[in-house]
Each structure stands twice: as structure tokens, then as C-alpha cells.
Amino acid sequence: MIQDFDMITQTLWFQAISGFFGTIAFDVLFGVPKKYFFTGGIVGAAGWTTNVYLSWYCGFSVFNSNFCAAMVTTFLSRCFAVVKKCPVTVFRISGLLPLVPGVGIYQTIYYIISDNFSKAFETGFTALKVLTAIIIGMVIVSGIPNGVFKLLKKFSK
């Protein structure tokens, strides 16, 4: 019973909450102004939930789910940047943080240090795949002309 309750973290809604508050916590560490916390949290949660949902329920591969999640994150960041009138960076950096394979890279280096080369290769290659997926997703959405997002200007205060 305790075991079941312990794994409550691995449900979709808990992952969404984790994405939301995890992103906000790092917004604080990166010095993002308070008025952008809620929006930033939504961007992070949306990106991470997309990733989790696609890989758990739709059988997407690591590459594809991260690609879609990066697209969602960058798209929402650009939308909110227009609505809230601030640089895209504010939402994008912390929004992408759950996706960016920082941990994968750290694990790769750890496995290299501890002489476990097959594991190192595995994690390193996964990290590289995720990274490529994020970059491609980011670049595609960055290519959408600014004019499209300017349509959202009427929602800004």
C-alpha cells in the first residue's frame, strides 16, 4: 500500500504539478520577475505534460515526444511574450528546463568516471537525441514570422 502511494508521483496530474512548481522554483533562482511566475509555470507544465503524455499514452519515442514538447514550449513562450510584453527568453529558459537533458549529460560523465562505458554510451546517446529534438523543435517554431504572434496583441493589457 505504501509502495502504491509512493508512486503517486508517476501519474500524469502529479507530473503536471511538478512541471508547474519546478519551473516556478527555477524562475526564482534565475531572477525572473514575480509577475511572470504563473505564466512561466504554465509554459513549463504544458511542455512537460506534453512530453509525458505522448511518451506514456501514445507510445512516442524519446525523440518525437521531446520534439513535440519543445515545439509546444517555444510556441507558448512566444505567445506569452507578446501578451505580457517581455523577452521570449524569460519563459523559454525555465520552460525548457524539464526537457533539457542536463541530467543526462551529468549521468554520462558520471558513468565515464565510474568506468561503466556501456551505460555511458546509452545515456549519452539518449541525451544527444533529446538535445537534437529540442533544437529542431525550437528552430521550427522560431521560424514562424513575428506577424503571426502580433495577432495576440489585443489580449495584452
Added chain:
Amino acid sequence: MKQTEKTPHISDALEVATKAGYILLENGAEISRVEETMNRIAKHFGVDTGNYFILSNGIFTTGKAKKIKKKNTSSLSEQFADVKYIPLRGSRLDKVVLVNQLSRDIEQGKHSLESAAKELEKIDKLPAESKLVQTISSGIGSGFFCSIFGGGLQDCFVSAFAGLVLWIFALKVSIPHMSKLLGNMAGSFLAAAICILAVKNGFGVSLGHTIIGAVIPLVPGVAFTIGIRDIVGEDYLAGTTRLVDACVVFFGIAMGVAVALLVFSKFFTSLEI
């Protein structure tokens, strides 16, 4: 309004632009944004001959005045050259937001050269979030990221505690007194040690997940993301500098964890992550 403000000297205008670029770059903005902002500010104050060469840790600005027909102006053959070294440091996105806003205000003519310089000075001195808030958010971030990377509820609490202690250590010891590599090694050693002790005393389930969550406040998210962004935006030199910077930090974290596991494997059996 003084007379001088109407025809500002080229060096004053470029100095303000460089200062704005300095703040942006120091606090983690992309190269393209820095360039754009500097250009925007300089242009508004009448300098469209400015040239900017921006690396991730340096700004080179040069400018040359156009021939002005008026007599008695000292800016007739004025030139400006400036090199600024900018150490790679942590990021404060609030400053990026404020400078961005300021540059747009300048463009709309809301600021004179002097008031813009004053405003930039004010932004530069903006105090950081209080240490207590930082520490608490580090703990919260560690906890939730542990769940993101697959840890259970107990692991999350262990991670949150370790993240909390880690940030206190970072603020008190590693940031003021240690180099980047050593600071990260020491910090992740501490975090990993706490996790090992907690898990081996029955407070957590999976050692790997707790350690990942605990060291996440050290992971250089901004440097990494911006580095990629710079490379995609064809600023290869700046991008690689930032990525190497990020990799040094990753290496430090991995070393710290590895040392902790090595040391504690003398006391506990089956330490694996």
C-alpha cells in the same frame, strides 16, 4: 533640457549602449538580443555608424562620427572605441527584462541620454531575491524535479531537503570562496552524501533519483539553453564558450557525486545509481 542633450556626443551614446549590452550579456541574454538592443539605443541617439562585435564574455564597440557641417562642435572627427570584458556569471533575467523595456522606451523617446544612463545604473544595482527565498525555492525545485525524473514521493522529500542544504552551502561557502569547478564538486558531494545517508537509513527508495533531484539546482540550465540558442543563431564562438562553461559545471557535478559514492562505498554496500 540642456543644449548638449540635443546633439549628444557619439561617445556618450555608445557608452550608454555598451552599458546596456554589458548588463544584458552578464545576465544571460542571447548575442542577437544584445546586438539588437545596442543598435537600437545607439541609433536613437543619432549614432548609426556603431560597430559591435560581441562574444559571450566580451563586447567590442567602435563608432565614428559623421562629418557635421556645424562649427564649434567637438564631435566633428570624434571616434569611439571600447572593449569590455564580461565574466561568465549566473543569470538574472529580471535585469534582461528591464533593459529590454528600457531600450523600447528609449526608442519611443521617453528618455534622454542622461536619464537612460541613470536608469541603467539603477538596473545594474538591482538587489537579488532574498537568500531565504532562494534557498526555499531551491528545495522546492529539487523536490519536484526528482518527481519529474522518476522518483517516488519519499525520494522527493529527501531531494528537497538535500537541495535546501545544498543552496545554503552554495550561498555561504562555494559562491563567495570557491572557484566554479571546486564549488560545484563540493556542492554535489554534499548533496550526494546527504542522499546516501538518508536512503541508507530508510528515508528514500531510489538513490539515483534522489541524487538527480538534489543536484538539479547546480545544473547550468541557462548557460546550456542560451549556448544552443547562440549556435542556432550562428554565433558559434559565443555559443561554444557557453557550452564549454556548462560542460565544466556538469563535470564538476559528476565528479562530486562520484567521489561521494566512492567514499561512502567504504561504509555501505551496493551503492549504485
